[in-house]
Amino acid sequence: MSAFAHGVTYAGVDVGDSLPAVTSKPISRTTLALFAGASGDHNPIHIDIDFAKAAGVPDVFAHGMLGMAYLGHLLTAWVPQRAVREFSTRFVSITQVHAVVTCTGRVVEKREGNLVALEIQAADQHGDVKLAGKAVVELP
């Protein structure tokens, strides 16, 4: 069994409801190296400080898709993955090494066809927004 109690229903949610927040562990350089390997995103700007400096940035920084994976955890901790119909984000600002990312979301609209629209975001420990996204889930 999944350790996650879902059971969220269309009738049971209201506009303005919050999703339970999900917080990452601090993003270390090891996190970025492992994510580069596991995600296949080998852009050296995320793992090689020499490359980053040569490209004009002071340090490596997190892959945008790492933050998006964390936003995905927010969604699938709330509803089963197969409920998710659409999921998108803007990468608002760079996520620095050592950031602790907290993902939050709320219901913004209930639509025909048991669809529920969400606004979601990922922010660091200073409250700076890193990703600002949307999702649509189809609930029973």
Place this chain on the structure above:
Amino acid sequence: MIDRSFIGRSFPPLHVDVEPFQLRAFARATGQRDPIYWDEEAARAAGYRALPAPLTFLFTLDQDREDRFYFINAMGIELGHVLHGEQAFTYGAPICAGDRVTLTCTCMDIYDKKGGAMEFVILKTQATNQLGEDLGGMTGTIVVRDPK
């Protein structure tokens, strides 16, 4: 300036196998806490035929290429000047370990802002599996900054 003749052009389709090892590595690297993403039994108990690929995994499948920076190189973009602007997914049938996925990527648009100081490349990828089922797709916006 990126050659605007890339707009509307598709890259050759990519066929990629969804491997459980890669799914488990992804779960570990992202601090995944739900066992359906790494434990075969938990996945089956949750109704999946095998380990499911997480919501953003199509992006990873698209990296299984000889040249991971294929469109960046084809378009003559400097890799160090690339930022990820936006990413969007739509979902069809689930993607699971053991599937063979075909991805087709098309350049939808290229435009610039701030007098050419920033260029934007929009890439749309559609995915199907070995049964011909629609897996949905993804649209990415790549931002290329002019360091000057």
